[in-house]
Amino acid sequence: MDNLKTQGISMPKLGLGTFRMQGDTCRAAVESALSIGYRHIDTAEMYGNEEAIGAALAAASVPRGELHVTTKVWHENLAPDAIRRAFDASLTKLGLDHVDLYLVHWPSRSANWGAVFETLMKLKEAGRTRAIGVANFTTALLKIAVEDVKAPIACNQIEYHAMLDQSKVLAYLKAKSIPLVAYCPLAQGRFASDPVLAEIGARHNASAAQVALKWLLDQDGVAAIPKASRRESQQANLDALKITLDDADRKKIAALSKDKRCVNPGFGPDWD
Numbered sequence: 362m363d364n365l366k367t368q369g370i371s372m373p374k375l376g377l378g379t380f381r382m383q384g385d386t387c388r389a390a391v392e393s394a395l396s397i398g399y400r401h402i403d404t405a406e407m408y409g410n411e412e413a414i415g416a417a418l419a420a421a422s423v424p425r426g427e428l429h430v431t432t433k434v435w436h437e438n439l440a441p442d443a444i445r446r447a448f449d450a451s452l453t454k455l456g457l458d459h460v461d462l463y464l465v466h467w468p469s470r471s472a473n474w475g476a477v478f479e480t481l482m483k484l485k486e487a488g489r490t491r492a493i494g495v496a497n498f499t500t501a502l503l504k505i506a507v508e509d510v511k512a513p514i515a516c517n518q519i520e521y522h523a524m525l526d527q528s529k530v531l532a533y534l535k536a537k538s539i540p541l542v543a544y545c546p547l548a549q550g551r552f553a554s555d556p557v558l559a560e561i562g563a564r565h566n567a568s569a570a571q572v573a574l575k576w577l578l579d580q581d582g583v584a585a586i587p588k589a590s591r592r593e594s595q596q597a598n599l600d601a602l603k604i605t606l607d608d609a610d611r612k613k614i615a616a617l618s619k620d621k622r623c624v625n626p627g628f629g630p631d632w633d
């Protein structure tokens with residue numbers, strides 16, 4: 362498994378997303394993923410599953426130093442005191458003395474970004490999170506965080522897949538050596554029925570989804586966190602790493618329409 366080095370941490374390029382996983386189902390999924398080799402687990406206070414993930418981490422015999430755990434603060438909790446309360450609650454539920462990455466889950470139009478990142482940096486300085494970052498930030502918001510506030514942003518986690526153009530944000534992140542962590546990397550199942558990806562997959566003895574995932578993971582500075590609750594799906598995502606796409610494959614994928622955004626809540630930003 363390749364890792365991305367960013368702001369003093371080493372993050373596996375393929376992780377497990379856990380949105381909409383709850384309770385025993387979530388715990389079993391994380392235990393399964395850890396048992397077959399996953400070391401990057403992604404959660405958030407809003408997912409309501411940090412306790413289940415904490416139980417899975419406690420039950421696993423994986424040394425803490427080998428794990429990468431990300432969690433996030435909700436956009437309604439971006440006042441400094443609220444961030445600290447949310448962070449303490451997340452750490453308690455996860456049963457950890459630190460997380461590897463703590464993200465602003467969504468931007469808020471009312472946030473004081475200087476105060477937000479100052480609070481996050483204090484958590485980092487105290488060793489309670491090894492790095493800080495953002496999610497769902499546009500290039501305009503990234504410029505505020507990186508250039509105005511000068512926060513040590515370790516990643517921007519955004520929706521990114523073969524049917525959504527993120528070239529503008531990608532270009533900015535690459536220029537600043539900040540990784541992109543792709544959520545919804547399989548476009549919530551839309552790839553399964555795509556004939557172009559299926560045809561490429563057939564030539565590689567792989568599924569359309571595996572082709573789409575490998576296309577992402579082949580990109581420099583890009584990690585992906587597909588959600589997978591079943592062991593078979595988790596293994597299929599791991600097996601995508603074995604595929605070798607060629608230039609002809611990439612050309613066909615580049616020609617796919619790139620306008621399918623799966624996640625677009627009313628409180629979200631004005632996308633680039």
